[in-house]
Amino acid sequence: NGDIVIVGGGHAGAQCAAALRQYGYTGAMAILTDERDAPYERPPLSKDFLNGVKTFDQMLLQPLAFWADKQIDVHYGQRVESVDAARHEITCANGECHGYRKLIWATGGRARRLHCEGSTLEGLHVVRTRADVDGIRAELGNVEHVVVIGGGFIGLEAAASLRKLGKRVTIVEALDRVLARVTGQALSSFIEDAHRAQGTQIVLSAKVASLAGERGRVREVVLHDGARLRADLVIVGVGIEPAIEPLRAAGAHAENGLVVDASCRTTLDDIYAIGDCARQSHAFAGGAAIRLESVQNAVEQAALVASHITGRAPAKPSVPWFWSTQHDLRIQMAGLSAGHDDFVIRGSREAKAFSIAYLKDGVFVALDAVNATKDFVQAKAIIAKGIRPERAALADPGVPLNSF
Numbered sequence: 001n002g003d004i005v006i007v008g009g010g011h012a013g014a015q016c017a018a019a020l021r022q023y024g025y026t027g028a029m030a031i032l033t034d035e036r037d038a039p040y041e042r043p044p045l046s047k048d049f050l051n052g053v054k055t056f057d058q059m060l061l062q063p064l065a066f067w068a069d070k071q072i073d074v075h076y077g078q079r080v081e082s083v084d085a086a087r088h089e090i091t092c093a094n095g096e097c098h099g100y101r102k103l104i105w106a107t108g109g110r111a112r113r114l115h116c117e118g119s120t121l122e123g124l125h126v127v128r129t130r131a132d133v134d135g136i137r138a139e140l141g142n143v144e145h146v147v148v149i150g151g152g153f154i155g156l157e158a159a160a161s162l163r164k165l166g167k168r169v170t171i172v173e174a175l176d177r178v179l180a181r182v183t184g185q186a187l188s189s190f191i192e193d194a195h196r197a198q199g200t201q202i203v204l205s206a207k208v209a210s211l212a213g214e215r216g217r218v219r220e221v222v223l224h225d226g227a228r229l230r231a232d233l234v235i236v237g238v239g240i241e242p243a244i245e246p247l248r249a250a251g252a253h254a255e256n257g258l259v260v261d262a263s264c265r266t267t268l269d270d271i272y273a274i275g276d277c278a279r280q281s282h283a284f285a286g287g288a289a290i291r292l293e294s295v296q297n298a299v300e301q302a303a304l305v306a307s308h309i310t311g312r313a314p315a316k317p318s319v320p321w322f323w324s325t326q327h328d329l330r331i332q333m334a335g336l337s338a339g340h341d342d343f344v345i346r347g348s349r350e351a352k353a354f355s356i357a358y359l360k361d362g363v364f365v366a367l368d369a370v371n372a373t374k375d376f377v378q379a380k381a382i383i384a385k386g387i388r389p390e391r392a393a394l395a396d397p398g399v400p401l402n403s404f
């Protein structure tokens with residue numbers, strides 16, 4: 001029986017355990033994870049781990065000795081299936097029961113799968129865990145044509161990695177532009193052009209009708225308009241479902257994620273939720289409750305819980321940020337651009353070094369930077385101030401953002 005039990009050994013769970021020790025918590029602590037590996041970073045899965053540049057060891061969040069040194073018991077291959085909030089007990093798939101004083105739910109999400117004819121053929125993959133990417137890499141030797149379903153970050157990054165490995169790649173996106181949920185039209189079209197320039201085909205406004213196979217393995221992706229795309233391997237990158245069923249069944253309030261308060265407490269006593277599975281009211285979303293899928297959010301919510309448990313004052317919410325690398329583009333985003341009503345481009349798209357500043361009612365709310373790290377860093381520092389920059393000055397890359 002642990003004092004603090006953390007379910008999920010991903011970015012949020014591992015970071016929370018480390019922060020608890022850092023903030024002086026000395027009680028017993030256990031992490032239960034259904035994976036077989038020590039806590040690791042997911043971002044390289046679709047980038048340098050998929051294309052073979054990084055080894056798994058380079059993705060570990062902490063050196064292996066860290067967990068024993070800090071007296072954090074990590075239980076591998078343990079899937080928590082139910083929670084009894086009244087008795088403060090959890091039960092794992094193997095029947096083991098653990099008591100807790102505080103429970104931290106940090107289970108992230110499961111990659112969504114397709115549910116159409118042919119969706120159980122071999123050769124279909126998602127990119128969420130090390131095991132997923134090991135599975136893709138094991139098949140690549142026999143693969144020439146890859147279809148990536150979904151033009152979000154993971155699909156685009158996977159497409160870039162596979163192009164780098166010489167595969168013929170087609171991206172199929174249901175909406176009329178890539179990254180439609182996270183950015184504006186200007187960046188979407190720039191990124192589409194960049195991928196096409198690298199030889200990737202992009203099919204927009206296209207829905208998958210079925211997958212056709214031969215001897216149990218996928219051979220084609222069939223679109224609603226009848227088009228058939230050759231596919232020796234398919235990557236499905238269509239988002240995640242937060243992994244919250246045991247807590248929902250235990251009575252926690254959930255709505256596209258576990259609803260948590262400013263300290264990441266769920267509606268059940270002594271149970272917190274953090275990371276991709278938590279939905280929280282966010283100062284940078286005008287107070288709306290949102291679920292952010294980013295390392296920065298996982299780390300920040302982990303620190304909030306560690307502060308709450310150890311009685312430290314919580315840190316002020318910081319500007320949300322995110323990054324992605326695709327081909328020769330380093331994309332960095334600060335703030336939340338959803339709901340912007342104006343934007344200004346700084347720098348040169350031709351030179352592949354520019355940023356897009358987003359305004360809402362004249363207020364600078366977010367910035368997307370492409371190979372423009374200085375703008376990104378300065379934007380992160382000033383977005384919280386709610387400034388109203390003059391458009392002409394904002395458009396001049398010679399005027400540093402921190403001068404506003």
Ligand code: FAD
Nearest residue numbers: 008010011012034042043079080107108275276293294295
């Ligand atoms: P996770 O890291 O998913 O960890 C949850 C863990 O809980 C998993 O190990 C899971 O198996 C385990 N688990 C689930 N249910 C149970 C259960 N019932 N019992 C026990 N264990 C359970 N973010 C960025 O900011 N920048 C990027 O460039 C970026 N790239 C990404 C690329 C990929 C391919 C992926 C998948 C994500 C990327 N992200 C990126 C997002 C970022 O990795 C996530 O936001 C972050 O990992 C969230 O951490 P988490 O701990 O909430 O969830």
